[in-house]
Amino acid sequence: MGKFQVISHPLIQHKLSILRRSTTATKDFRELVDEIAMLMGYEVSRDLPLEDVEIETPVTTTVQKQLAGKKLAIVPILRAGIGMVDGLLSLVPAAKVGHIGMYRDEETLEPVEYLVKLPEDIDQRQIFLVDPMLATGGSAILAVDSLKKRGATNIRFVCLVAAPEGVEKLQAAHPDVDIYTASLDEKLNEHGYIVPGLGDAGDRLFGTK
Numbered sequence: 551m552g553k554f555q556v557i558s559h560p561l562i563q564h565k566l567s568i569l570r571r572s573t574t575a576t577k578d579f580r581e582l583v584d585e586i587a588m589l590m591g592y593e594v595s596r597d598l599p600l601e602d603v604e605i606e607t608p609v610t611t612t613v614q615k616q617l618a619g620k621k622l623a624i625v626p627i628l629r630a631g632i633g634m635v636d637g638l639l640s641l642v643p644a645a646k647v648g649h650i651g652m653y654r655d656e657e658t659l660e661p662v663e664y665l666v667k668l669p670e671d672i673d674q675r676q677i678f679l680v681d682p683m684l685a686t687g688g689s690a691i692l693a694v695d696s697l698k699k700r701g702a703t704n705i706r707f708v709c710l711v712a713a714p715e716g717v718e719k720l721q722a723a724h725p726d727v728d729i730y731t732a733s734l735d736e737k738l739n740e741h742g743y744i745v746p747g748l749g750d751a752g753d754r755l756f757g758t759k
């Protein structure tokens with residue numbers, strides 16, 4: 551089974567509480583998602599493998615460390631995942647960015663895929679699949695299906711708020727995928743919204759409602 555980790559750094563908890571408030575305006579919401587993603591990135595990338603590299607300082611030649619092996623790809627699930635990209639890119643500026651477009655049918659709550667645009671060598675990259683919300687798990691599962699269909703093998707799913715139902719479903723469907731969240735919330739309501747949650751992440755991020 552992949553790793554499941556709640557990243558509960560005090561700064562993340564503080565920022566997440568502001569993010570959840572219904573009075574938080576779009577501009578602040580966007581900034582907070584960006585900041586939390588960056589803080590989470592530090593932890594999500596903690597165990598990336600290193601390799602030795604010989605470098606020259608102004609004083610001598612020395613063997614030091616650099617990131618090894620697979621290069622990174624950050625893949626947001628549209629729309630709301632877009633809000634997490636810049637925060638992660640500020641830590642790993644050389645990462646490639648792919649996009650998976652997906653929305654939940656409001657009646658059935660089933661995800662519908664409408665766009666997949668990935669780096670050509672996605673099968674050779676360590677992927678950070680990002681979406682602020684893991685609710686029923688449908689969107690994340692379909693996004694991982696889509697990545698695996700294209701050869702991806704090394705996937706970490708990073709979200710801000712997760713429902714226990716979504717975590718269970720994603721783990722059952724893709725036990726090899728590591729899941730990182732800033733909060734494990736209480737439950738889903740009858741409309742598939744996370745409780746206490748933060749509402750509709752895409753609408754709050756882009757000001758569409």
Ligand code: PRP
Pocket residue numbers: 627628629630631652653654655659661681682683684685686687688689690716742750751752753
């Ligand atoms: C939200 C969210 C996730 C999905 C989570 O997207 O950003 O992608 O719902 O729900 P699930 O776990 O039940 O699938 P939404 O469908 O609202 O699309 P949007 O980001 O374009 O607003």
Ligand code: URA
Pocket residue numbers: 683685742743744745747748749750751752
């Ligand atoms: N998608 C959201 O944006 N919010 C939820 O609470 C559930 C799914």
